[in-house]
Amino acid sequence: xxxxxxxxxxxxxxxxxxxxxxxxxxDVPHQSIHLRHHTxxxxxxxxxxxxxFTPVEDDYDHIxxxxxxxxxxxxxxxxxxxxxxxxxxxxVDRWSQSLRxxxxxxxxEMSKKKGFVIICGGDNPSIKxxxxxxxxRYIFDFVGMEWMGYVIGKGNSPGEIMQDQNAMAQxxxxxxxxxxx
Amino acid sequence: xxxxxxxxxxxxxxxxxxxxxxxxxxDVPHQSIHLRHHTxxxxxxxxxxxxxFTPVEDDYDHIxxxxxxxxxxxxxxxxxxxxxxxxxxxxVDRWSQSLRxxxxxxxxEMSKKKGFVIICGGDNPSIKxxxxxxxxRYIFDFVGMEWMGYVIGKGNSPGEIMQDQNAMAQxxxxxxxxxxx
Amino acid sequence: xxxxxxxxxxxxxxxxxxxxxxxxxxDVPHQSIHLRHHTxxxxxxxxxxxxxFTPVEDDYDHIxxxxxxxxxxxxxxxxxxxxxxxxxxxxVDRWSQSLRxxxxxxxxEMSKKKGFVIICGGDNPSIKxxxxxxxxRYIFDFVGMEWMGYVIGKGNSPGEIMQDQNAMAQxxxxxxxxxxx
Amino acid sequence: xxxxxxxxxxxxxxxxxxxxxxxxxxDVPHQSIHLRHHTxxxxxxxxxxxxxFTPVEDDYDHIxxxxxxxxxxxxxxxxxxxxxxxxxxxxVDRWSQSLRxxxxxxxxEMSKKKGFVIICGGDNPSIKxxxxxxxxRYIFDFVGMEWMGYVIGKGNSPGEIMQDQNAMAQxxxxxxxxxxx
Numbered sequence: 001x002x003x004x005x006x007x008x009x010x011x012x013x014x015x016x017x018x019x020x021x022x023x024x025x026x027d028v029p030h031q032s033i034h035l036r037h038h039t040x041x042x043x044x045x046x047x048x049x050x051x052x053f054t055p056v057e058d059d060y061d062h063i064x065x066x067x068x069x070x071x072x073x074x075x076x077x078x079x080x081x082x083x084x085x086x087x088x089x090x091x092v093d094r095w096s097q098s099l100r101x102x103x104x105x106x107x108x109e110m111s112k113k114k115g116f117v118i119i120c121g122g123d124n125p126s127i128k129x130x131x132x133x134x135x136x137r138y139i140f141d142f143v144g145m146e147w148m149g150y151v152i153g154k155g156n157s158p159g160e161i162m163q164d165q166n167a168m169a170q171x172x173x174x175x176x177x178x179x180x181x
Numbered sequence: 182x183x184x185x186x187x188x189x190x191x192x193x194x195x196x197x198x199x200x201x202x203x204x205x206x207x208d209v210p211h212q213s214i215h216l217r218h219h220t221x222x223x224x225x226x227x228x229x230x231x232x233x234f235t236p237v238e239d240d241y242d243h244i245x246x247x248x249x250x251x252x253x254x255x256x257x258x259x260x261x262x263x264x265x266x267x268x269x270x271x272x273v274d275r276w277s278q279s280l281r282x283x284x285x286x287x288x289x290e291m292s293k294k295k296g297f298v299i300i301c302g303g304d305n306p307s308i309k310x311x312x313x314x315x316x317x318r319y320i321f322d323f324v325g326m327e328w329m330g331y332v333i334g335k336g337n338s339p340g341e342i343m344q345d346q347n348a349m350a351q352x353x354x355x356x357x358x359x360x361x362x
Numbered sequence: 363x364x365x366x367x368x369x370x371x372x373x374x375x376x377x378x379x380x381x382x383x384x385x386x387x388x389d390v391p392h393q394s395i396h397l398r399h400h401t402x403x404x405x406x407x408x409x410x411x412x413x414x415f416t417p418v419e420d421d422y423d424h425i426x427x428x429x430x431x432x433x434x435x436x437x438x439x440x441x442x443x444x445x446x447x448x449x450x451x452x453x454v455d456r457w458s459q460s461l462r463x464x465x466x467x468x469x470x471e472m473s474k475k476k477g478f479v480i481i482c483g484g485d486n487p488s489i490k491x492x493x494x495x496x497x498x499r500y501i502f503d504f505v506g507m508e509w510m511g512y513v514i515g516k517g518n519s520p521g522e523i524m525q526d527q528n529a530m531a532q533x534x535x536x537x538x539x540x541x542x543x
Numbered sequence: 544x545x546x547x548x549x550x551x552x553x554x555x556x557x558x559x560x561x562x563x564x565x566x567x568x569x570d571v572p573h574q575s576i577h578l579r580h581h582t583x584x585x586x587x588x589x590x591x592x593x594x595x596f597t598p599v600e601d602d603y604d605h606i607x608x609x610x611x612x613x614x615x616x617x618x619x620x621x622x623x624x625x626x627x628x629x630x631x632x633x634x635v636d637r638w639s640q641s642l643r644x645x646x647x648x649x650x651x652e653m654s655k656k657k658g659f660v661i662i663c664g665g666d667n668p669s670i671k672x673x674x675x676x677x678x679x680r681y682i683f684d685f686v687g688m689e690w691m692g693y694v695i696g697k698g699n700s701p702g703e704i705m706q707d708q709n710a711m712a713q714x715x716x717x718x719x720x721x722x723x724x
Binding site for chain 2: 010011012015036042043044045046048078080081082083084085086087089090092093095096123128130131132134135138139142157158
């Protein structure tokens with residue numbers, strides 16, 4: 001059975017993104033990481049320094065170890081300013097460091113995984129989240145991760161996502177699919 | 182004369198983005214902020230909390246005051262994982278807080294400004310930076326900021342940007358334009 | 363009750379796009395136009411000629427009169443080379459002529475309508491149809507037509523669309539929605 | 544020396560797209576095809592018919608033979624309704640037929656070529672032509688053609704392109720580059 005990890009980028013508890021994600025993962029065994037509960041500091045780009053990256057004392061390594069131990073990664077992020085949340089971006093930026101990590105071959109490990117993207121936004125997300133979908137696709141392609149798909153939900157005020165009938169239909173579909181894996 | 186502020190999102194000193202930005206701003210009076218020299222913590226979304234946003238003890242307020250005091254904003258960011266850098270995203274995410282700031286009408290103030298975007302990336306940026314360009318456009322539109330344009334340069338290893346002749350031609354054009362303001 | 367017109371851009375009978383469209387419009391009263399049954403010649407751009415556009419002897423006028431007589435327009439097109447079909451493009455290009463047509467105020471008439479987009483493609487359409495979705499959005503915005511949404515289905519060989527469970531879930535949702543209007 | 548073919552999709556003589564293209568190709572040996580001077584009928588999709596595609600009596604074959612005889616293809620199109628012109632789309636759609644043409648291996652032949660894209664539009668093209676740029680990229684990738692780059696110019700009324708200083712700077716750069724080949 002595939003081991004699923006949900007990486008949640010919301011800055012708010014019980015927001016629309018989390019609600020949407022819960023529906024999609026209902027009765028599907030999985031683990032969750034809420035990035036807002038962890039500290040990840042911005043990457044310092046040392047790709048071109050002779051000494052390379054220096055170890056960073058924060059929660060990133062713990063999270064990336066969990067990522068490596070799972071088969072399916074679900075990236076769940078609110079649409080903040082038409083992109084992934086800062087929490088999520090800080091996390092992804094640090095992959096540059098993992099690419100140089102001598103303990104594992106990051107690209108090779110990631111290329112064995114599948115990824116799914118959940119986005120929830122308030123301002124016309126079915127159009128204005130498309131650049132973010134394209135960005136995630138480039139990210140997946142870079143590390144060779146298989147693209148499972150994405151869903152975009154509309155929700156601004158708390159709970160509003162439940163009114164997005166198109167999102168609900170897709171959540172149900174993906175939930176059935178994930179249960180069948 | 183227009184007052185110009187460059188907001189630099191690089192995590193590395195003297196990288197391609199900064200080199201590119203220097204060419205574009207050569208002999209153009211301006212101020213610069215390097216986000217990596219400042220601490221901006223991830224936003225905690227309290228848009229829907231009755232108490233609203235709580236003051237945050239970091240460098241954001243200082244930076245946003247500087248933003249408000251300028252007429253033209255230049256957003257200069259490396260393309261990290263096909264998006265703006267985490268440093269830049271943390272900064273922009275906090276605009277949600279400024280939207281609720283009682284000291285000023287953030288949207289109204291921003292709508293008086295013009296913005297320009299500089300992106301520098303290593304992996305086929307003339308295509309793979311386009312989602313980021315579209316994201317910036319949505320950001321500008323949301324706050325009503327006038328879109329001056331954008332340039333995309335290619336550079337990975339230090340100084341490589343100088344080999345991108347198309348980027349150099351555009352840098353020269355924009356430099357002349359900015360000098361003429 | 364809203365009067366619905368389906369404008370089908372397929373070049374092939376009973377292809378995936380038509381099958382997909384049938385599911386979405388099942389039991390919903392509507393009229394259909396199959397552009398392949400009509401002749402529309404490429405526009406000759408005379409926007410800047412003193413004499414203006416000259417009448418064209420083809421089926422365009424008949425079709426645009428039908429468009430004007432409906433409230434909801436459904437644009438159904440296969441994804442040909444990552445864009446709308448040539449049939450569909452020939453049709454839309456001629457709107458430039460309608461914009462100058464003295465018999466009606468084209469923009470004003472179109473701004474009273476709503477539009478929906480159905481796309482069916484074989485090569486990773488959930489990603490590679492996104493530029494076409496964005497293009498349709500710009501088209502709708504230009505004439506002020508309300509954006510109802512879009513669905514993207516995957517199908518290459520005949521009937522393959524029926525295997526796209528995510529598309530089927532969305533088709534069912536939109537069918538219920540259109541029935542409720 | 545590389546043999547260059549310009550495929551022009553304008554419907555109007557001496558329009559901005561042609562003017563822009565002339566600047567970019569100045570003093571560069573090349574041949575030109577103006578699609579508006581040729582008849583290309585919409586493709587009839589017979590990919591899934593047992594008898595396959597039937598020969599079509601129009602100018603397509605003549606043009607594709609010319610395409611096959613060149614090394615660099617320049618696609619020059621006005622931005623009509625945020626996409627390539629109908630003339631250009633009719634042409635590209637027919638590539639599906641060439642893919643089944645027994646006289647040559649179309650993909651293999653195209654994969655030896657390089658392509659460049661010139662777009663000229665009136666309504667904010669530096670943003671609203673980006674979906675078309677992405678579409679061209681997918682087209683090039685599908686047939687394995689090397690992506691040389693693209694330029695986007697702004698022009699609506701006749702000659703207006705000459706006022707787009709950023710486009711002029713890029714035209715000059717690309718002209719020098721093409722002369723150096």
